[in-house]
Amino acid sequence: TGKTEEEVWAAYKEYIRQKDEVAPIADDTKCVKDGFAHQMGLQTYPHLQDVTFEEHYKEFLRDKESPTQNKTFSNYVQLSQHLIKGLGSLKMYEINQKVLLEFIRNLVNTKYCAGKSTVPNAYYSQSMLSKVYNLLKGFIKACSDPTHRLYLEMPNYMEYIQMPKSKSEPKEEIKEYTEEEMMKIMEALEEDLMIYCWIRILAETGTRPSEPLALQWKDINWEEGSITIDKTLSEVREHDLENWxxxxxxxxxxxxxxxxxxxxxxxxxxxxxxxMVKLRQWQKFVENDEKMREGRIRNNTTEQVFTGPEGNLWLYRCYNQRYKRALEKCGLYKKGVFLYRFRHTFCTYLVRSKLSMKDIQFLMGDSTLDVILNVYAKVHKEEAFQQGMIASERIQNLIPNCG
Incomplete structure (x- = not known):
């Protein structure tokens, strides 16, 4: 403080002299414009960066919000909790490459409580780390792009920061179900006709688990013996970014x-x-179950093949929980028994049947060949190993027994 502006600057000059480190000053302040900051060798920053990471990052997320991709946006919000926890309170002028590297390093080394554990026991997966990394990279890039509305006159600090590698144990290779395993699973579901029909569709068609749950009766061609997949069961949420x-x-x-x-x-x-017979039985059950029939009329779901017991649309996890309970009841639920394994099994069968890649791609409903090529490579290795064993045995038979 001081009676005049000169006294104020003199006092501030003495304050700076006594400090090892002084906070930088926004470039639109009077002391910068008057040249005092330059004279004293003070660090300055673009005034646009005088906003917290959290405040500015919310604007970045709002640009990503879309009614048609609600589930994806919901995942963004959930993953962003890591960014807000580690960087949220920092001012954007405090963000630099060192700070970002430290954040990523801490995330890689952090453990969380997996399963029913009450103590941290697992590192974050590669998938999770990659998604957080990509969100952070996209945000920092926007802040450094002069054409972007989030531009803050800052360098792209993420440009040379590589994708982190997870310390988590690698996932076990997905194996196709054996005929015996498939038979046991279907037997365990006999008492639950709805879940039986759902799982059997997955097993016979290789659809994604949520796709058959959107089927309508008109999608079943009873004469031809086929189903049309053009819808999926999804979910929506409302998000409050102010309170995360x-x-x-x-x-x-x-x-x-x-x-x-x-x-x-x-x-x-x-x-x-x-x-087809099982689906007909399920259709008759729906028609004869008064509670479900009335509930479907009330909820406007009469055309849906699958609904909850009261005729309402169910979340995917509700079907999955019912499936798990049926397997647990028969002692079949264990690690590795997950729904996408039916899709992997179906794809493996198609590859072994020597179908063309394009035919497999169509039946699987994939935009790219990435997943199919992974299965193809696995099957090819197995076949190559078998052929190698045959060749080895033939050569062995040609070599005289010197023992």
Whole structure:
């Protein structure tokens, strides 16, 4: 303080002299414009950066919010908790490459409580780390791009920061179900006709688990013995970015994403006569169950093949929990028994049947060949190993027994 501006600057000059480190000054302040900051060798920063990471990052997330990609946005909000916890309170002028590297390093070395454990026992997966890294990279890039509305006149500090590598144990290789395993699972589901039909569709068609749950009766061609996949069960939430909270999920039926003219996600797949019989039985059960029938009318779900017991749309996890309980009841639920394994099994069968890549891609409803190529490589290795054993035995038979 001082009676005049000169006294104030004199006092501040003495204050600076006594300090080892002084906070930088925004470039739109009077002391910078008057040249005092330069004279004293004070560090300055663009005044646009005088905002917290959290405040500015919320604007970045709002740009990503879209009603058509609600589930994806919900994942962004959840993953962003890590960024806010580690960087949220910092001013953007405090962000630099060293700070970002330290944040990523801490995240890689952090453990969380996995399963029913009450103490941290697992490192974050590579998938999770990659998603957080990409969000951070996109945000910092926006802040350094002069054409972006979030531009803060700062360097792209993430440009030379590499994708982190997880310390978590590598996931076990997905194996296809054996015929015996498939038979036991289907036997365990006999008492729950709805779940039986759902799982059998997964086993026979290789669809994604949520796709059959959106089926309508009109999607079943009873004469031809086929189903049309052009919808999926999804969910939506409302998000409050100010408080970093989100509402409970609400189930919805949405069309599959249209990947251009080819529309490989939408497809028609044949089903067995046995599955047709089970679907007919399920249809008759729905028609004869008064509570479910009235509930479907009330909820406007009469055309849906699958609903909850009261005729309401169910969340995917509700079906999954019912599936798990049926397996647990028969002692079949264990590690590695997850729904996407049916899709992997179906793809493996198709590869071993020597179908063309394009035919497999259509039946699987994939936009790219990445997943199919992974299965193909695995099957090819197995076949190569078997052929190697045969060749080894033949050569061994040609070598005289010197023992």
């Amino acid at each position: 909270s989100r509402s409970t999920s609400v189930p919805i039926i949405k069309t599959l994403k249209n990947d251009g003219v080819k529309r490989t996600h939408c497809r028609k797949i044949s089903i067995s006569a046995g599955l």
